[in-house]
Amino acid sequence: MWGGRFTASPAEIMEEINASIGFDKRLAPQDIAASKAHAAMLAAQGILTKADVREILKGLDQILDEITRGEMAFERSLEDVHMNVESRLKTIVGQAAGRLHTARSRNDQVATDFKLYVRDRLDGFDAALAALQMALVDKAEAHADAVMPGFTHLQPAQPVTFGHHLMAYVEMLARDRGRFADARRRLNECPLGAAALAGTSFPIDRAMTAEALGFDRPTANSLDAVSDRDFILETLAAAAITAVHLSRFAEEIVIWTTAQFGFITLTDKFTTGSSIMPQKRNPDAAELTRAKVGRIAGAFQSLLIVMKGLPLAYSKDMQEDKEVAFDALDSLELAVAAMTGMVADMEPNVEVLRAAAGSGFSTATDLADWLVRVLKMPFREAHHVTGRIVAAAEARKLALDELPLKDMQAIEPRISKDVFNVLSPEMSVKSRVSYGGTAPQNVRKMARAWRKRLEKASAKG
Ligand code: ARG
Numbered sequence: 300m301w302g303g304r305f306t307a308s309p310a311e312i313m314e315e316i317n318a319s320i321g322f323d324k325r326l327a328p329q330d331i332a333a334s335k336a337h338a339a340m341l342a343a344q345g346i347l348t349k350a351d352v353r354e355i356l357k358g359l360d361q362i363l364d365e366i367t368r369g370e371m372a373f374e375r376s377l378e379d380v381h382m383n384v385e386s387r388l389k390t391i392v393g394q395a396a397g398r399l400h401t402a403r404s405r406n407d408q409v410a411t412d413f414k415l416y417v418r419d420r421l422d423g424f425d426a427a428l429a430a431l432q433m434a435l436v437d438k439a440e441a442h443a444d445a446v447m448p449g450f451t452h453l454q455p456a457q458p459v460t461f462g463h464h465l466m467a468y469v470e471m472l473a474r475d476r477g478r479f480a481d482a483r484r485r486l487n488e489c490p491l492g493a494a495a496l497a498g499t500s501f502p503i504d505r506a507m508t509a510e511a512l513g514f515d516r517p518t519a520n521s522l523d524a525v526s527d528r529d530f531i532l533e534t535l536a537a538a539a540i541t542a543v544h545l546s547r548f549a550e551e552i553v554i555w556t557t558a559q560f561g562f563i564t565l566t567d568k569f570t571t572g573s574s575i576m577p578q579k580r581n582p583d584a585a586e587l588t589r590a591k592v593g594r595i596a597g598a599f600q601s602l603l604i605v606m607k608g609l610p611l612a613y614s615k616d617m618q619e620d621k622e623v624a625f626d627a628l629d630s631l632e633l634a635v636a637a638m639t640g641m642v643a644d645m646e647p648n649v650e651v652l653r654a655a656a657g658s659g660f661s662t663a664t665d666l667a668d669w670l671v672r673v674l675k676m677p678f679r680e681a682h683h684v685t686g687r688i689v690a691a692a693e694a695r696k697l698a699l700d701e702l703p704l705k706d707m708q709a710i711e712p713r714i715s716k717d718v719f720n721v722l723s724p725e726m727s728v729k730s731r732v733s734y735g736g737t738a739p740q741n742v743r744k745m746a747r748a749w750r751k752r753l754e755k756a757s758a759k760g
């Protein structure tokens with residue numbers, strides 16, 4: 300491409316470090332779409348003849364076809380996807396191909412291609428996360444009443460319901476989708492026509508190419524246009540946070556499926572056996588989902604460091620944005636799909652959950668609240684009295700609702716048998732009716748509202 304100035308070929312190692320075709324060939328569909336928009340605009344502006352552009356468009360369509368059928372031979376000596384496509388175009392349409400690069404550069408090309416690619420992936424994530432939310436809503440609704448221990452410090456704290464626990468993730472994923480949507484909004488300005496860095500002297504119509512490619516508008520500064528990678532940084536940051544959410548849930552699945560907890564069961568579909576220990580059923584999909592966050596957060600870190608301190612405008616450093624991004628986005632897609640599968644597959648063991656919900660004096664707060672409500676005790680005093688009752692139950696190895704009334708009355712004589720109405724996990728969760736609380740009626744209401752929202756959004760689009 301630059302044989303005018305150069306006489307010798309690059310060193311083998313130069314070619315190796317320089318070439319990106321090995322990974323950026325993924326951008327071929329976007330590269331062709333952007334070239335078609337550019338060519339059509341050049342014709343409309345009278346910069347190229349209609350005849351040349353007709354040839355170019357036909358040739359580009361043929362290349363896309365060849366790529367889809369796996370027939371395109373990419374060459375490392377042609378460096379990247381942009382030059383591979385252009386070179387193939389030259390073989391197909393001859394002379395006219397050389398005119399396509401008028402008023403553009405690989406710098407605005409790659410920024411445009413990558414934005415188009417990332418935008419597609421963002422749309423894919425939105426749909427995939429919505430599907431995961433729906434799977435959670437389904438499970439939550441089915442088990443809105445199933446009591447289980449709620450934990451703080453991974454110590455039994457207060458009873459909650461299984462449905463309420465799952466709905467917590469629906470909220471997290473909603474924020475994740477919000478972050479992706481936000482990144483998409485800011486991404487959606489078209490760099491094409493910024494050319495190498497300074498714009499062009501040709502009378503191009505940047506609004507036309509922007510519109511043809513589904514962008515809201517062209518980027519307003521040519522230097523910024525070719526040197527900006529915020530769109531992928533933001534996407535990776537959002538992906539990293541999503542991956543953190545998935546890893547937290549995956550960790551819970553790992554814990555819940557242990558013999559010691561036994562809170563849920565995963566079927567053969569989402570577990571593996573051991574080659575030596577016949578009794579084993581391992582939650583590998585959950586473990587790998589838990590692990591993916593490493594690559595995803597790593598990709599974000601990696602690109603931050605690549606971009607740090609880069610002077611304007613384009614530098615070849617920025618070619619390093621792609622491999623880590625592809626890997627991170629692929630990893631997230633896989634993790635979301637695996638999690639969606641596991642959620643549909645998991646069955647809570649309601650008996651085990653019920654027994655665990657009642658252990659660890661988990662309704663102690665309910666007892667203290669009862670003392671406040673019925674005996675008008677200040678909460679601090681109620682906390683103290685309850686502590687003494689818990690100690691008495693613990694000494695006798697009894698659950699709170701198994702401790703005889705007279706033992707409670709020995710500590711606080713005004714306690715009546717009514718207290719037993721609040722000491723079971725079922726009564727405890729039922730009473731948590733404050734907005735956002737775990738009461739089954741709340742959970743059902745939230746699940747229904749989410750189902751409506753998700754169905755409405757998927758019908759729209
Ligand atoms: N392969 C390059 C990249 O991914 C394309 C842009 C190259 N531009 C240049 N002036 N060498 O960034």
